[in-house]
Amino acid sequence: MNLRQDFTQPVAAALRDHGIVVVAGARGLGAGATVRAALATLPGAAPWELDGDGHTHGYLAGFEPFVLRLLDDAAANRPALAARHEQSLKRVWPWRPCAAFKMPRDLTGTAPREERTRFYHYEYQNKLLVGVAEFVGDALAASPFPVSLVIDNAERMSPTSRHLLDILRRLPGLSGKLRFVLLDRSATGLTGDLPTVVLAPLGRAEFELAADVGHLPPARRDAVYLQSGGNPAICKTLATCLGKDLGTTAALPVATVVDLYLGTLDGERRAALAADFVAAAGRGDLIAERNAAAMPDALMDDLHHARHMAALERHLRGAGPLVLVHALAIRDPMRRLQALVEPCDVLMGIGLYDTWFEFFAALFSARPQRRRQAGNDAVDGLFINAAFVLYSMGYTAAALSFLNEFLEASPDSRFVPTALYAQSMTYGRYQIPVDLPAAEDCAVRNLRLIDEKFPDHPRHTYIKVFAENAYAYIKARQGKFDEALALCEQGIADIVDEYGADQFQLHRSILIYNTSQVYELVNDTARAERRLRDAIACDPFYAEYYNDLGNLLSRLDGREEEALAAYAKAIALSPPYYEAHLNRGMLRAQRGDQNGARADFERALAIKPTEWRAMRELGNLRLAADDAAGALAAYDLALRHEERDADLHANAALAASALGDSARAIGHGQAAVAIHPRHAAAHNNLAAELLALGRHDEALRHIRLAVDCDPDPQYRENEAAIEVARVMSAASPPP
Template sequence: MVDLIQQRVLSAISASVELSPITILKAEAGMTPVPTIKSALASSHFNILISDGDWRTGGYLAGLQTLIDGELSWAKENRPKLVEAAQQSLKRLFPLLDSDAFTVPKDLTNTSSKEERTRFYHHEYQNKLLVGLAEFLINCVKQRNERHIIVIDRAAALSGSARNLIKLLVRLDDDGRLFRFVLIDYEQRLYFPDASEVHFGRYSSQELGPTFDPDLAPEKHRQIYEASGGNPLIAEALSKCAAAGLPVIGYLDPVAIVDLYLAGLDTGERHVLLKSYIESNCTTTDLIAQRNYAIFEQATADHLHEQLHQACLERYLAGKAPLVMLHALSIRDKHKRLELLAEPSQILQSIGLYDLWFGYFGELFADPALRTYGSGDASVNAAFINAAFVLYSLGCGRVSVPYLDEFYKTFPKSRYTPTVLYAQSMTYARYQQPVNLTLAEEYALRNLETIERDFREHEKYDYIKVFAENAYAYIKAKQQKYGEALAFCAEGLGKMLKAYGDERFKLHQSILIYNTSQVYELIDELSRAEKQLREAIAYDPYYGEYHNDLGNLLSKVAGREAEALEAYARAIELCPPYYEAHLNRAALRNRMGDTAGVLADLDRTLVIKPNEWRAHFEKGNVLMRQDRPKAALESYLAAAEINSKNADLQSNLGLAYSELGRASVSIAHYLRALELNPWHAPTHNNLAIEYFNEGRPDMSLNHATVAVEIGEDPDYLLTREHIEKSLQADLASRRDRASASSAKPV
């Protein structure tokens, strides 16, 4: 069937794969391009992997899971050190994965029970995990000396995580030869920057010949072909309808003909067809089965989906299959759909795959009937509250705040009420910009009152209250009432130890200790801050963020730079690719004069997060100190593409342009810096120099004077003195010339 169409697309696919790492093949739904692609690529020197990209049936990394499983299996057997190096990404992306190569235990965020988990991953965490996974795959492929072409069918249904992983594999493939992707798009909406696009076209009548019933007359073949529009899915269904005695005539839509065919089946036959289709994860390429599913009685289909969802979830939890969510998502009863999605949503949330989670949960969150569904104590209510928690930490308080208020009004006696009020207090104290500490305190106090009134007899009363007091302690610290904040933290830890010992709710105990450290650091009691932070690390030794904070703390103490470097190294070891620790270590190395180390850390930061403007900015600063203004300018411009509203950056852009002899551009950036910060002393000083060199001494002196008045750098005074002396000399010279011109000869 594919011989003729191969001739139309073979050269296009082959050429595209050679030229571009990503080829998008646009095809009409119902076409069958995979055999054609396999034939087109058969002579290539790549390994060809065929996969399905629909995340609902293949898990959150569907389309790439076959590659991942293959490389992981090989590495476990042959290169366990590669698994060990990437373990912090692998074990967190795949929580049920186990390997003898794993050498670092999980942190408390990963090991705490549902009731004890009080810490969420930052929204950037997913990118770090994917960078670690991409680097693992690249290292495996390099070790095996392989090249892959990955053909992904139904690629429009790739998860956001899988799409980002494809982009990372392309970006991190230094020599550009390890991976090629052919993405089949039936929905005409798939987009990747710089991807090549090939259009598949339609089959000819001869190519569709094998799909027709051989007993049908040639005229029937012609009618079926015209009605199908060259689409094999439609042609095959119409051929079956015609064989059953239904007329395939031009004025009846193909779907109508299929409906008439279904009308001729009894209920039992249709139920068997329905069951078979659902059990295939709704992937059967049979238009009759698809249409039967679409119009079948809803409750029956929902019941079958529910049974299969439970079986799929059990297989996932047993580590035997990916997280298949098709069946839960296909339930047409929205209340039942929400109930079945509660547990998978928690799984995605615990990994940190927020884009995928909100890809379907956003619709549920917007449904008024679902927002108030449940008893107030049910798992569906917890799913919504968890969503609100993450939303407010993402800066979406305008979305989460109304929901939390609505929940509190609807279910004032819910067991989740303290969690809701806690979230509100933290929204206003921390995540809303600008913060509103007055309102934050109102919610915190209301929470404490509610706990005393309604939760006094609760088995977790002490934990619930201490959790609420923790929020209040944060607010007190923001109000600069540090003594009260410290008291809440210390008393809370004492209550927890007395009520539960040092094992239960261990994660929250470590957080209390950590918060105490943060307060001590705010009041510059660094030795106490260090003691508390080290105690938090003792509770949760494999939580890399604590080690990063220890590095930040020690870097403030003269003579302890080596210890700070050790802490940063430990943080990097314990976390998925951790750009913040590299950025922080670069700052310390900069102070220590380790230029090579600074550049190494900044370059690593930009591998992990190319749009981290601070890394571009600091790299520009290093290059300026190396007297490389042209290279520095490139880094500054890259930073400005991401964040142009930083006075330091605009000032340094001005300096780089000045060094390159482009005075007018330099002055423009200096002026932009002063728009952003009128009291930016270095800019006033540099602008004074630029104006002086331009022959504009009066303006030069004005800026030099401002620099001296607001800055403490002695160089500013030297700049002003130089300008003043020059002006005085110029004035004296003009006086001398005026005196000479007025003298009369004897």
């Protein structure tokens, strides 16, 4: 319908040249037909036509049906392919069963809701989506032609879908395998440097043909064209309101015409229109939109709530996307929040925080539940969980504002211990700079409150140990390691004594892990390892414990092979895990495995292209291979992302020196010691560079600083040599 022949060639050309195009134009201007015609001129199968509206079609709207079709095909015909990407796919769609998945899940998302005190890091989503994109690449590897995805309502894509689109476009394995057509119905929703074809309103002749108004007098056709803005869809709405001949009334604004038309309908017809509008997920023409906006709140809320519950039930049994549109359309603020509790829990459990807070941030700030005193229902728990996630993402002011307000308004809430725990951790761990006295005050108040107000709570021991865990962390930050260890060890024992070894496995694993971290801080590596292995026994499929085990073992002489095995296990249990690759790469480099190290650092960058530490380590490998120019290029890339790393500047100074660029070498060396004044190697290298320039006094000052920082015999030899050079220079007659 409404094929715009003049636009097919620009659309096809953009796809040939760039693999992606935005086609911007309102409904009724022929975007769909024009795109189909353009794709018909290119090689490939029939396109996938998808809807990108994240509120209507889920957090991966625009991609979910396509990826799940690939997964179903892999599970049926190539189960090894599905299994290879299991750790990403099963986490992105946790409710969807797949016979090819064999590995059990960790406890982060499977423990009972009240025990879920461990949240995925905010970078976790990137790992998941890299895994999904790599699965798509592997699934399409044998495809002889590109697959075209036409994503309607692309301006409404969720942040998660936009992130996946970016990854699909940048992964080299997908180059030439996918084409993307993004239909932007707002004409303002998509920005950036994407090639864009804007569909202008139809010309008068095109409009009259598409709108079927040739029977009207010329003057009336002109009026209707202007009134419709050259859009046949709007003309169709006017025809519904005014009749096929579009009446002889004055040309009022279209919305006014619609409202007057709605006034002619009886209540039963308008209620049916509203029900159809809700059933279509809030989609419809202007008549349906204006009618729904005018209907009573209670009626619309009941319709949306019923649809919301049905959609949520489908999602939780793996039969449909996570639909938000109905919950968000509920007009009563508290009823809306109650409907959103479960969907928010789903998004939080997966780690899709940007998609969650895109719609929830305004609700979190408005906090309609603040007027209530009890603070004991699921909505309050949702807001406290949101505070946990916000402070871990660095939004400590927003988290503390809510927590302070909640504790003042609802002092008797059953969530007070959790709120005080979150408050103490915000002050003591995540706020910059930390406020340890405030953190300790919150922790002590929490422990006192638990004993005073919750002595008969069925989970009294659990919530008390949970609070003591925060207190132990603060004690460790204060350097009071013995007190921290005593709290941790006693908490572990109390949980087992009260509930047995099979209960609260997630929280026990966290307690044990934290205890291991304190032992490591006091250099008791034997106890640190033992406790870390105990944590793994509680949660044997949690990848981060194996990564930390690898880090611990890599620092112990003779345990390098075990460390490598631990890193391999972490990588196998996780979506693409750049930290484990980075850590394993550094261990491999130390052992002289340059190829293995390089592969790990390059893999880390494939997962996270901004990971400056991997750039730095690649630079170090190149420097060790006498490729000073390649090393400096890698260091320059790293410095674009991190300017405050002393080692990075010190190594860049070495590379610049090897290339004969003294000024740059001195500049990087000075930057290194400005960041870390006791960086012995940087001082030593500065001394050598200054000596070569005949700046003996400055060279002597830096070499003495190097010796003061590190009494390395080589530094002392360098000091003596600079002293000799200084004396000889002073004794030489001026030229």
